[in-house]
Structures are given as structure tokens and as C-alpha cells.
Amino acid sequence: MPLGKDYAAQSCSLARTLELVGERWTLLIVRDAFYGVRRYNDFLVHLALPRAVLSARLRTLTENGVLETVRYQASPPRDEYQLTAKGRELWPAVHALAVWGEQHHGSEKGSRRDFLHAGCGTRLDQAGRCPACETGVPPEDVEMRPGPGADRAPADAVSRALLRPRMLLEPLPQPLNA
Amino acid sequence: MPLGKDYAAQSCSLARTLELVGERWTLLIVRDAFYGVRRYNDFLVHLALPRAVLSARLRTLTENGVLETVRYQASPPRDEYQLTAKGRELWPAVHALAVWGEQHHGSEKGSRRDFLHAGCGTRLDQAGRCPACETGVPPEDVEMRPGPGADRAPADAVSRALLRPRMLLEPLPQPLNA
DNA sequence: CCGCTGAATTCAATCACTGAACTCTTTGCT
DNA sequence: AGCAAAGAGTTCAGTGATTGAATTCAGCGG
Numbered sequence A, B: 001m002p003l004g005k006d007y008a009a010q011s012c013s014l015a016r017t018l019e020l021v022g023e024r025w026t027l028l029i030v031r032d033a034f035y036g037v038r039r040y041n042d043f044l045v046h047l048a049l050p051r052a053v054l055s056a057r058l059r060t061l062t063e064n065g066v067l068e069t070v071r072y073q074a075s076p077p078r079d080e081y082q083l084t085a086k087g088r089e090l091w092p093a094v095h096a097l098a099v100w101g102e103q104h105h106g107s108e109k110g111s112r113r114d115f116l117h118a119g120c121g122t123r124l125d126q127a128g129r130c131p132a133c134e135t136g137v138p139p140e141d142v143e144m145r146p147g148p149g150a151d152r153a154p155a156d157a158v159s160r161a162l163l164r165p166r167m168l169l170e171p172l173p174q175p176l177n178a
Numbered sequence C: 001c002c003g004c005t006g007a008a009t010t011c012a013a014t015c016a017c018t019g020a021a022c023t024c025t026t027t028g029c030t
Numbered sequence D: 001a002g003c004a005a006a007g008a009g010t011t012c013a014g015t016g017a018t019t020g021a022a023t024t025c026a027g028c029g030g
Helices: A013-021 A026-035 A040-047 A051-063 A091-105 A157-161 B013-021 B026-035 B040-047 B051-063 B091-105 B157-161
Strands: A067-073 A078-083 A113-117 A142-146 B067-073 B078-083 B113-117 B142-146
Touching: A013 A026, A013 B026, A013 B091, A026 A040, A026 A051, A026 A078, A026 A091, A026 B013, A040 A051, A040 A157, A051 A067, A051 A078, A091 B013, A091 B091, B013 B026, B026 B040, B026 B051, B026 B078, B026 B091, B040 B051, B040 B157, B051 B067, B051 B078
Parallel strands: none
Antiparallel strands: A067 A078, A113 A142, B067 B078, B113 B142
């Protein structure tokens, strides 16, 4: 629905996936959700996208069961957006795309962000598996830390909060200071 | 370049990947290339997209080293578009997205297309690995065959040609009859 | 009462996509 | 030679989506 017509070749499941998740900004929102971003304003600050687009994307992701809203305070009603189980299953795809980008368009200084199997400390391969343990690693067990190519002093508070090592899906500390 | 501005948060390799591969139609073109589609007209027939968009996408994919043009006849000069090594490395990402779509938006009749480890015949998991052999499977070793949910009598010749089991990256037979 | 925050919506301008028509070159047919 | 067809595009007007700025709105803090 979001993008006018549906893709032809709808006999392919990739086409139906891209209808939902293939619009501009959508996968970056999902990626941020894996990073622990949950609030409207944090997405806004981190991605620097127009508010209208963010609202629209959050709505269609929620309507399609990728995100769900969770009330975190009642009096001025405020909702967080969290990944559902269905959304968390996008991790292999998101990770594979990120790894491809790192390999082919990475900076010369090295990776910007590393994803490690928590507990064993090994970097994941493109398939999202731990080469040492020879198992797939769900996002809950992935530790993210800045790599040598990371920007050391980003302009926005969300990027700064993401600079310290953290587990995927772990919510950002609130409020965001420094 | 293709989409006006570059994504902010360019410290993420996913963003740079999506700049290249995240536009409408682009990943479907790449998927078709894995399926063996190589010619302008075959992409056009299979995807039913505007010619202007197809030309633009093929150009940027070629300029960025995902596809390369290969002359297949000289007299009226005709080029095929083939995946480069860099392009073939998108297979895990494309496959992961397709599997996600199959799981969450698949038809009730079952999968539309199955991807098997050729030689062992086991269906790949979401990470693109063969559960039986416990190895990753490169696209050259993947056999594609229609699943129970496939459309049995598609309207276009390319879809009909893709109905018989085939190896990924194997070029479509030319000319396309039936 | 006033200003602030978080979460939006509205609006004009811009940009991209769509679909149809057109171009150009070579080849096959008569 | 003349004509139609195929393959691979380009051009162009109309539509739809995205952008960035401004505005709204509710509740809270002092």
C-alpha cells in the first residue's frame, strides 16, 4: 500500500517483503530498533528524517506486526516502539546487508561497528553465525561495539549513546545525557 | 546519488548499502539476476517496470560494480547484465529477505519457490546454509525449484521459463519459447 | 499562567516514478 | 531495394512521494 502499486512478480516472496520493508528509511528504522532506539524523538534525532515520513513508517511497521507500541508513561500518554518477534527475525537480513556494505563500501580505517557473539567475543560472519561456536546467534546474544572506523564524536546524542558497547535490543538509557 | 540526498547516519554501513541497493526495483533486479535473467527485455517482461527505471537501475548497478555488461552479439551490439563477484555476495541478504517474506507473508498453500543445496537436496535455512551438510552454500550450488504455492501458469515467458528446476546464476535459455 | 516536551499533522516545493510514445540500429522477409 | 520487427534504449507529461519548515495539541513543571 505505501508505494502506489504492488510490485508485479508477486509470486516472489522477496517482492512482498520489499513492499513492506523496502521503502526509503524503513530498514534504517528497523536497524535502529535493533540498536535499542525505541522513541519517536530518538529515531528523529538519529536518522534526521522528516517527521511525516517517520510517522508514516512507524505506522505501517506497526500495522504489519514488525513493531509494536508499548506505553511507557500514562499521564501524557507516550508509547515506545519495540520490535516484535516477527521484526526480530529480520536480523539475519539486516545483518547480511550491513556486512555487505562494510565489505564493499567500508572506510579504509576498518569497520564502523562490530557485532560479536556475547560471551565468546567472536565477530559474526555474514550469515550471522559465530565462527567459533558454529551456531547461529539471535540478536539477543549479539554485542555491538564501535569498530576502528567509527566516528568518535558524532553530533547527535543518540549516536553518542550508541558509542559504548551494548547488547542488541537493549533499550537506550533515558534520558540521553552527553 | 540515485536518491537525492545521502542517508544521514552514514556511519552505518547499512545506510550506504541501501543508498545503492535500497531503491524501488533494485533488489528485484538483483534477484532476477540470481535467477538467471540477463537481458534487458527479460527483466522488462518479468518485472513489468517502466523502461526508464530499468535503464537507470541497470546503469547504477553497473557503475557500482554489482552488475557488469557482457557483449553477447556484435552486429547489433547487445549486452547482457551479469552479476559480478560483489553482486553475487548479495545472495545471503537477498535470500534472508525472501525467506522472511515466505515465513510471514507466504501463501497458505506453501512456499512459492524452494532453494535447495544441489547434490544433497536439503532446503536452505534463513542464513543460507544447508542444515544437513552444515555448510554455507554459495549461489552457484543452489538449486531453485517451484514450491507448492507457485503459480502454475504465469502470464509472461520469463516466469514460465523459471518454472522448471534450475541452478542459480544459470542463464535463461534463449530464445524463450513456451 | 507561561513555556516546554514529545508526538505528531499540514503544506508548498521538489524529486522520483509511471506509462506511453518515440528513436535508432540491424536483421529477416519479400 | 523496401518494409516490418526486435532489442535497447530515451523523452516527456502526469502523478505520487519525499522534504523541510511551520503549526498543532496535550499535559507538565514552576
